[in-house]
Amino acid sequence: MLLSGIIVGLFLGFASGEDGSAGWLRYAPLPHASSYHSIPSSIIALNNTKSSPVYTAQQELHQGIQGIFGKTLSNGTSTGKDGSIIVGTAHAYQKSYGDFDEAGDIEEDGYFLSTEGRQVLILGQNERGALYGAFDYLSRLAQGKLDTVSYVSNPHAPIRWTNEWDNLDGSIERGYAGPSIFFENGFVTGNTTRVAEYARLLASIRINGIIVNNVNANATLLSARNIDGLGRLADAMRPYGVQLGISLNFASPQTFGGLNTFDPLDPTVDAWWANITNQIYARIPDMAGYLVKANSEGQPGPLTYNRSLAEGANMFARAAKPHGGIIMFRAFVYDNHINETNWKADRANAAVEFFRDLDGKFDDNVVVQIKYGPIDFQVREPASPLFSTLRNTSTAIELQVTQEYLGQQTHLVYLAPLWKEILEFDLQADNRSSKVKDIVSGERFRRPLGGSAGVVNVGTNLSWLGSHLAMSNLYAYGLLAWDPALDAEEILQDWIRLTFGHDPKVLETITDMSMKSWPAYENYTGNLGIQTLTDILYTHFGPNPATLDNNGWGQWTRADKFSIGMDRTVKNGTGNAGQYPPAVANVYENIETTPDDLLLWFHHVNYTHRLKSGKTVIQHFYDSHYEGAATAQTLVKQWESLQNKIDGERYEHVLFRQTFQAGHALVWRDSINQFYHNLSEIEDQAKRVGNHPYRIEAEKMTLSGYKTYSVNPFHAASGTTAIVTASNSTVGTATTNVTFESGTYDVAVNYFDLIGGKSQYELQLNNRTIGSWTGDLEDKLGHAPSIYLDGHSATRITFRNITVVKGDLLKISGRPDGIEPAPVDYVSFLPPGIVD
Known part of the structure; x- marks a missing residue:
């Protein structure tokens, strides 16, 4: 049984407990490495000065080939070359072995890599280029790209x-x-x-x-x-x-x-x-x-x-x-x-x-x-x-x-x-x-x-x-x-193979997660070119669209009751469109030719302006924020599908962040939609904004040691209000009877995790503890934390597959710590497959 576990581990290419410090330079064992016999037996480095990148390349080649193939190479000499990896500058190679056809094509920092014949040539225009070539060669080997190649690679820019x-x-x-x-x-x-x-x-x-x-x-x-x-x-x-x-x-x-x-x-x-x-x-x-x-x-x-x-x-x-x-x-x-x-x-x-x-x-x-x-x-x-x-x-x-x-x-x-x-x-x-x-x-x-x-x-x-x-x-x-000119998805897949191994499921899943991540983030933060609707006056992390206007920083949306967007046309606005060459300026100047994803960057329009999709601007906002947040929920499930295919330490690390993102995406969704719903007074056609049938608002529960608190900005809290303990030494409780039908639910609690304190929480049903946690995200996430109840500190924790009986007594207990008054926003009872 132990042997089979080792074989599986080798095939997947990960160690039992990786911390990420190796990045993409793990040099994990290549599946079926023993069947590949054409790796040279020695390395000839055309510079042995220890501060030289060529010497570094030699050391890197030793380490990489040992890790990937389990093969120890000897150090050769310049008197021979067959069966060797030769690494150095093109000039040094020519001095020892004579000219080669590609020498004149290599530019500064560039390199020539050839695996043709009985030796591997890694020759840089300078010593740095030789090291780049060595890393390129090892990257190919680590990904199992074992085909014969011969090419010059030069930098696009110095x-x-x-x-x-x-x-x-x-x-x-x-x-x-x-x-x-x-x-x-x-x-x-x-x-x-x-x-x-x-x-x-x-x-x-x-x-x-x-x-x-x-x-x-x-x-x-x-x-x-x-x-x-x-x-x-x-x-x-x-x-x-x-x-x-x-x-x-x-x-x-x-x-x-x-x-x-x-x-x-x-x-x-x-x-x-x-x-x-x-x-x-x-x-x-x-x-x-x-x-x-x-x-x-x-x-x-x-x-x-x-x-x-x-x-x-x-x-x-x-x-x-x-x-x-x-x-x-x-x-x-x-x-x-x-x-x-x-x-x-x-x-x-x-x-x-x-x-x-x-x-x-x-x-x-x-x-x-x-x-x-x-x-x-x-x-x-x-x-x-x-x-x-x-x-x-x-x-x-x-x-x-x-x-x-x-x-x-x-x-x-x-x-x-x-x-x-x-x-x-x-x-x-x-x-x-x-x-x-x-x-x-x-x-x-x-x-x-x-x-x-x-x-x-x-x-x-x-x-x-x-x-x-x-x-x-x-x-x-x-x-x-x-x-x-490289393709973004191909770069990503190279990185995945080098970082997480060769399992096709891992490659497919992380590729899909990553390639849809930017569109999803754009959808649940700010779209149509309106910018990221974060708090520009504070941490730049959570939602707060009001901060983008009425200040001297110039990241404005010019949003009012009827309209939104910067008019950057030459005809009526700031003239920014005219800063571009005429062929581009003409596209941005005309609202009909401006791409919808930059509409609000260049044009000030009514919320009822119709996009090329046929939707109004405000309905696009509502729909996109729901779509983006829904995508964030799927990232958790996708990552969970990789359990036992990723080493435990990195699996848990990523799972924690994907779970946080899923919850924070809902905070973004609700905050932005509620803000523009209140500002425009235009209803969401799907009746979602402000309508949360699965939630129990904390301020509507029976409170003891807790008091209500009006959150600022108002849209960072469901219903604009949360609860906080009456003092920084008072344990608070909030209770109510569950009105949902009996069944199995995911129970989610939205709360606020402030820096400056680590409150302790307990969630009970009929005096049966179904979850407890500490407000210590400042120790677990590297983001810029907040000392306020706001869109930065708003977060959620979810307890899955909880058996609930209608009429159960729900009780939240919060013990404050420091400046953090155990704040709670709401509790959601989510039936299977439902996103809050």
């Missing part, structure tokens, strides 16, 4: 970086996987083991740079102690070909350096930056460069002195150029105090307005880093028009792997399809093909630099991102940065 928003105190802005791996207590960490492991993961997906600190930068990063610490980080990453970069605070010469100004045209400021840059490069000769956020969201910048953004960027460019450094200058510049009463005001216009007159004025080593859409990583935005505006400036696309607005790693949202839509979008500049992917590569406008920056925010959590399934987004980001 810049393939991650941005980590880590703070020096060890916290991470918009990070959902624990504290920083780079910093602690104001300084660079002393332990770089985790840093090297992260560099290994990034190298395997061909990422070549990391900005290790927050764009909202702390100037003390430039202290002598921290510069030396940054050197240690760079040393740890160098064997993987990953270069370190840092974010800068524009005011550092004044706030840290002791000058009385940070004016970029002041010679003393210019000299100060040149001096500090020389110090950094003396410790880190191969530093990638700087990232700068200036004059945005309160950050200092050149506009303080009436200098242009280009003049500010070029100051850094001059300092870094002698060292080969690149300046990534963020286009995320806008005024966060704009007036919504001005119908022409529009945050979406800011990037073009700030940068269009600067085109061609940036130094050649400056790259303008542009968020993929005009606002801020929303669930759907059009491609930023700035991509087609800057014709004489190198640009890069900024994508967000960390799910700031998109569920914060507690909701499954596979992002590659979203990114693909943007990358493949044709802006038709000068009526020529002008896809975003070809603009940011530098190809379309013949720029020397360009590429991708992905905001990732890994933490000390062993799963790296706080969620095993979210790692598909990091994997996809790297592969799309290398080759944006």
Whole structure:
């Protein structure tokens, strides 16, 4: 019996207790590995310096082939090559063995991989390229792709970086996987083991740079102690070909350096930056460069002195150029105090307005880093028009792997399809093909630099991102940065095989879950181009559409009793549509040609406006939110079908998050629908909104030690009201008799889980305990928690297959803790197959 279990485990390709730390580099045993005999018997590495990526490639090949095939390879020498894996640079190969036909086709960071003949050739244009080729070869083997191949693979663009928003105190802005791996207590960490492991993961997906600190930068990063610490980080990453970069605070010469100004045209400021840059490069000769956020969201910048953004960027460019450094200058510049009463005001216009007159004025080593859409990583935005505006400036696309607005790693949202839509979008500049992917590569406008920056925010959590399934987004980001022509579903399936093994059921199920996750999330959050209807003034996690209006941040919906949407036309609105090249502008200007999924981005319409589907806008809202939430329920059942096909630790981890998502999707559904139902006073044709026949509202139960509480925002609670304990030391009870017919039910409790306390709950029927739990999601989920009863803290727990007799006494007991007053919203009795 034990033997059969081992065989099954080998076939499925998982260990009994995996924690996710290996990511997609598990090198699990390949099914029927013993039947594959053509793996070479030795490895010849054409560089044995331990800091060399070629040496790293050799070590990786040893580890990978041992794990996949159980075969130990010897280290060969350059005097022979038959029956060997030869890994190194093309130049080193030519020096030892002579020319090969493909040598001239390999570009910087690219590689040639051939499994033809009696040897395997893995030859990079540089040492980093050789390591990329080794990872590619091992990926193929680990997936069972054992066919003979011979090809050159070159990067689409030279810049393939991650941005980590880590703070020096060890916290991470918009990070959902624990504290920083780079910093602690104001300084660079002393332990770089985790840093090297992260560099290994990034190298395997061909990422070549990391900005290790927050764009909202702390100037003390430039202290002598921290510069030396940054050197240690760079040393740890160098064997993987990953270069370190840092974010800068524009005011550092004044706030840290002791000058009385940070004016970029002041010679003393210019000299100060040149001096500090020389110090950094003396410790880190191969530093990638700087990232700068200036004059945005309160950050200092050149506009303080009436200098242009280009003049500010070029100051850094001059300092870094002698060292080969690149300046990534963020286009995320806008005024966060704009007036919504001005119908022409529009945050979406800011990037073009700030940068269009600067085109061609940036130094050649400056790259303008542009968020993929005009606002801020929303669930759907059009491609930023700035991509087609800057014709004489190198640009890069900024994508967000960390799910700031998109569920914060507690909701499954596979992002590659979203990114693909943007990358493949044709802006038709000068009526020529002008896809975003070809603009940011530098190809379309013949720029020397360009590429991708992905905001990732890994933490000390062993799963790296706080969620095993979210790692598909990091994997996809790297592969799309290398080759944006790749198919999102094919990337996903490669990741599944590498991460969870070869079982066809696992592949099919996770593929289906992931590919429908973005449409589902869009459906139950915000659709028709209205943006993600989250709380933009607080945690960016749960629903609160009212916060998007009546503020200076500019992420407006302009929703009122009769109508909704931003008028961004040239004819009547903000003119944003006119920022696009004419062929695209004409589509967005006309309501008849604007795609429905961007309707409310470009047009202000009545709730009764009919879409191309024939539905009204408001009915589409109602239906989509119900459809999206219903899809979220199916994700739980799909994942449960994989029990015993996924190792226990990762299975339970994902199941917990899918269960949370299913409950929180219902919170989103009810909140958004109730908000617009109240605002528009238009009924849902299906009579669902506000009608919950399976619920018992907690405030309608008999209360002892509990009191009613009006929740704000009102739509975050069913019936607008919840119950909380009368004090933070009072145990509360709520009782009522069950009025539902006798039978078997899933009993769900919606409650609020606040940070700052861990209340304890018990649910009873006729004094028989059917469930108990603790409000401790702040320990189990990495999302940004809330101290309020709101759409962020609203959650549910479900107890399945409970036998209920009509008339049973239902009792909820809540023991408060800290600031958390054991809040409860409602209890649902759900017959089989019913979604609340």
